[in-house]
Amino acid sequence: MSTLDHTPAAVPSSITITRPDDWHLHLRDGAVMASVLPHSARQFGRAIVMPNLKPPVTTTADASAYRERILAAVPQGVNFDPLMVLYLTNNTSPDEIRRAQDSGIVQAVKLYPAGATTNSDLGVTDLKNCYKVLEVMQEVGMPFLVHGEVTDPEIDIFDREAVFIERVMRPLRSAFPALSVVFEHITTKDAAQYVAEAEGPIAATITAHHLLYNRNEIFKGGIRPHYYCLPILKREEHRLALMTAAASGDERFFLGTDSAPHAQGAKEMACGCAGCYTALHAMEMYAEAFERAGALDKLEAFASFHGPAFYGVPRNTDSITLKRESWTLPASLPLGDSHVIPLNAGEQINWKMV
Numbered sequence: 001m002s003t004l005d006h007t008p009a010a011v012p013s014s015i016t017i018t019r020p021d022d023w024h025l026h027l028r029d030g031a032v033m034a035s036v037l038p039h040s041a042r043q044f045g046r047a048i049v050m051p052n053l054k055p056p057v058t059t060t061a062d063a064s065a066y067r068e069r070i071l072a073a074v075p076q077g078v079n080f081d082p083l084m085v086l087y088l089t090n091n092t093s094p095d096e097i098r099r100a101q102d103s104g105i106v107q108a109v110k111l112y113p114a115g116a117t118t119n120s121d122l123g124v125t126d127l128k129n130c131y132k133v134l135e136v137m138q139e140v141g142m143p144f145l146v147h148g149e150v151t152d153p154e155i156d157i158f159d160r161e162a163v164f165i166e167r168v169m170r171p172l173r174s175a176f177p178a179l180s181v182v183f184e185h186i187t188t189k190d191a192a193q194y195v196a197e198a199e200g201p202i203a204a205t206i207t208a209h210h211l212l213y214n215r216n217e218i219f220k221g222g223i224r225p226h227y228y229c230l231p232i233l234k235r236e237e238h239r240l241a242l243m244t245a246a247a248s249g250d251e252r253f254f255l256g257t258d259s260a261p262h263a264q265g266a267k268e269m270a271c272g273c274a275g276c277y278t279a280l281h282a283m284e285m286y287a288e289a290f291e292r293a294g295a296l297d298k299l300e301a302f303a304s305f306h307g308p309a310f311y312g313v314p315r316n317t318d319s320i321t322l323k324r325e326s327w328t329l330p331a332s333l334p335l336g337d338s339h340v341i342p343l344n345a346g347e348q349i350n351w352k353m354v
């Protein structure tokens with residue numbers, strides 16, 4: 001990460017911003033969750049906690065129990081508020097949505113197209129199965145978080161997000177024009193353009209790795225499984241479009257790391273899992289990306305203002321400071337009774353959160 005594309009005239013030696021939130025995070029459960037949670041809680045005030053556990057979080061009761069387990073693992077003296085999400089299945093009932101809304105702890109419902117990504121086997125096979133549920137979500141104002149890739153094996157993996165816009169996103173949003181939708185972890189110029197231009201309540205999260213890397217990174221000198229995530233990294237033109245969107249000041253774009261820990265052995269194998277572990281150094285990665293784009297002054301709105309505005313919650317009231325100081329990432333970190341290799345393991349990064 002040490003080469004800069006572009007060094008603006010004066011890069012500040014430190015920046016202090018309102019404490020950010022992570023609007024897309026995988027914490028997993030049990031001992032793995034206990035290993036990764038402190039990394040996110042150090043940086044972020046709140047996080048949207050993705051529900052793709054095994055078995056998934058499908059009811060308000062599951063979400064409430066999961067939230068208690070997360071809170072029990074937050075380090076002493078740290079404030080961290082986990083925002084819970086239900087995993088939509090073909091069988092989710094409209095009543096479950098009303099219960100979720102009334103609970104006050106469930107913030108959103110997540111679409112995993114069946115087979116699209118990690119732990120999506122119980123996901124939705126056809127969104128038409130869920131129209132009654134979506135009607136209630138629209139009525140009560142429950143946001144719909146979408147993993148936006150088609151699962152049709154005929155569609156090239158690099159085109160699955162763009163095709164999703166035409167086949168799923170447009171029909172969904174014309175059927176439910178008042179439904180709040182977050183197009184999660186967007187990776188293409190097509191998605192950035194769609195979100196910027198669409199009518200009505202829509203936003204998108206953008207990861208730090210999709211702002212920093214294009215698909216060449218997966219194959220630099222050999223196949224590098226720690227850069228494999230879904231949606232997969234795309235061409236440089238897409239990275240540039242995402243960076244432009246993130247630094248545009250447009251409220252529709254906000255931070256979501258999609259940090260997704262998998263044990264080393266589950267990634268370094270013949271058929272490795274999708275997901276990059278970035279929770280350790282997420283804000284440092286975003287600072288690096290915004291610095292390279294000459295847009296450090298746009299980081300705070302993207303990281304700390306736009307998400308709360310979309311979800312209708314107050315901004316955090318405390319702040320964090322990032323210093324422009326190089327440090328070397330660890331080669332490996334404990335993950336329950338195993339290990340996780342963080343993205344950029346053993347490399348140098350130019351920002352350090354103090």
Ligand SMILES: NC(=O)N[C@@H](CC(=O)O)C(=O)O
Pocket residue numbers: 026052117118147228229230231258260261274275276
């Ligand atoms: N992004 C990923 O590559 N993986 C995520 C799932 C997801 O967000 O699609 C995971 O849970 O591992």
Ligand SMILES: [Zn+2]
Pocket residue numbers: 117147184185230231
């Ligand atoms: Zn996803």
Ligand SMILES: [Zn+2]
Pocket residue numbers: 024025026050185258260
């Ligand atoms: Zn994710």
